[in-house]
Amino acid sequence: MLWYCRFHWHQNTRADDVRRRVLEQHEAGTNKPERIRGWYNLAGGGSGFLLVDTDDPHELTELLQPYMDLVSWDVHAIYEVPYADMIDQIRQRLEPTA
Template sequence: MMWYCRFRYQPGVRAEDVRHRVLEQHDKGLTHPEKIRGWYNLAGGGAGFMLLETENPQELTEMLEPYMDVVNWDVHAVYELPYEQMIDHFRRQR
């Protein structure tokens, strides 16, 4: 399953706090970089989103929980729409 995981720093949290947590989890081998399909920050800082791929929602929760005191998560299941295939599909629907 693919997940759109929007994040925003919790009130009072500094970028340094988030960087420290990410490194801490990485050094413990808990970040699962093979499951990260994209990681984006919004201009201005303090927010962004990740695209994560997991087998199930429980696995996703295990990945996000260690960050809940430094970032607020807004999570949605997503799926890809290959553009050319969708155009063909739409043409057949007319």
Template sequence: MLWYCRFKWHSHTTAEALRRRILEQDAAGTNHPERIRGWYDLAGGGAGFMLIETDEPRELTDMLQPYMDLLTWDVHAVAEQPSYEAIVESFRQKAAEGAD
């Protein structure tokens, strides 16, 4: 499953504390970089989102829990769509068939 994981720093979180935690979890082997499909920070800092792929929701929880004292998480399962062209073509076919 692919997960959209939006994060926002808690008001007490510092860049130093977050960097230290990331390094600690990396050393512990719990960050699983092979599962991270994308990591994006919002302009201005303090928030962003990650795209993480796991086989089970529990695996995602295990990855995110070590950061919950520093970040809030808003997590949603997402489905990747085919190319734009493929989507538009499927809409054309449905329109031609009169389907909803």
């Protein structure tokens, strides 16, 4: 399962706080880079999102919890819809039934 994990830094969070925490969690082995499909920062800093691939919501929670004092999380389960497949599905649903 793929998870969209949007983050926004808390008001008093500094860039160095986040840098240190990421490095600490990396060295502790808790960031699970094999599960992170993508890490995106929004222009201007202070927010962004991760795409995390895991079927276990407990594992997702373990990955995100060490950052909760620095950032707030907004987490949603998502799924990929290949564009060509979506167009085919739309056409099938809009075709009149015989």
